[in-house]
Amino acid sequence: DAKTTQPPSMDCAEGRAANLPCNHSTISGNEYVYWYRQIHSQGPQYIIHGLKNNETNEMASLIITEDRKSSTLILPHATLRDTAVYYCIVRVAGANNLFFGTGTRLTVIP
Amino acid sequence: DVKVTQSSRYLVKRTGEKVFLECVQDMDHENMFWYRQDPGLGLRLIYFSYDVKMKEKGDIPEGYSVSREKKERFSLILESASTNQTSMYLCASLKRKGMTGELFFGEGSRLTVL
Numbered sequence: 001d002a003k004t005t006q007p008p009s010m011d012c013a014e015g016r017a018a019n020l021p022c023n024h025s026t027i028s029g030n031e032y033v034y035w036y037r038q039i040h041s042q043g044p045q046y047i048i049h050g051l052k053n054n055e056t057n058e059m060a061s062l063i064i065t066e067d068r069k070s071s072t073l074i075l076p077h078a079t080l081r082d083t084a085v086y087y088c089i090v091r092v093a094g095a096n097n098l099f100f101g102t103g104t105r106l107t108v109i110p
Numbered sequence: 111d112v113k114v115t116q117s118s119r120y121l122v123k124r125t126g127e128k129v130f131l132e133c134v135q136d137m138d139h140e141n142m143f144w145y146r147q148d149p150g151l152g153l154r155l156i157y158f159s160y161d162v163k164m165k166e167k168g169d170i171p172e173g174y175s176v177s178r179e180k181k182e183r184f185s186l187i188l189e190s191a192s193t194n195q196t197s198m199y200l201c202a203s204l205k206r207k208g209m210t211g212e213l214f215f216g217e218g219s220r221l222t223v224l
Contacts, residue, residue, distance in 0.1 A: 036213070041217075041218075042215075042217060042218075043114070043200055043202070043215025043216050043217055043218055044153070044200070044202075044213070044215050045215070046212040046213060046214075087152070087153070098143065098155070098202075098204070098213060099155055099168075099169065100145070100152050100153035100154070100155075101152050102150065102151065102152035103152055
């Protein structure tokens with residue numbers, strides 16, 4: 001599986017959009033981009049995933065660049081409950097394993 | 111509601127003891143995983159299983175073994191616990207068919223080895 005690179009930490013003001021970047025320059029054509037988050041003392045939680053097109057669900061939006069070498073997770077109106085570690089992962093559909101990195105610690109500030 | 115249940119939230123064991131961490135999922139998922147999580151290192155994959163009695167090594171299998179006798183249960187075994195195995199252990203499951211990639215995690219088991 002290709003590796004990802006994320007900034008170790010970010011701050012965001014409450015109510016503003018949080019934009020979390022992820023680099024995956026070695027991604028291959030059949031690898032999806034997944035985002036998870038982990039709130040303190042809980043197991044990670046799935047947020048969203050995509051292949052080429054931008055995706056949106058009730059939690060977030062995922063913007064993938066045309067060359068697929070990077071992506072951005074957008075939380076449109078960050079709340080204090082969005083404070084968590086966010087993980088970006090790439091994975092081949094149907095692959096049995098999933099490798100996490102160190103993620104980005106997002107702190108939403110009142 | 112989907113659920114992954116880990117047997118113990120907190121354990122304290124002594125060096126050399128045999129430790130069993132149990133994980134049960136009620137979603138009929140084919141794939142199950144064990145990760146450990148340490149500060150600054152993120153989640154690291156220890157072992158995973160894609161079917162009953164099948165197992166594959168992850169990034170850091172040394173010092174661990176696993177057992178998957180039934181589809182719903184995946185056990186992590188530390189044959190002889192050492193202090194460097196003090197960590198948070200996370201179990202997860204994934205449905206193979208459909209392949210949305212949505213891993214479901216348990217709440218974690220925090221193991222301290224003295």
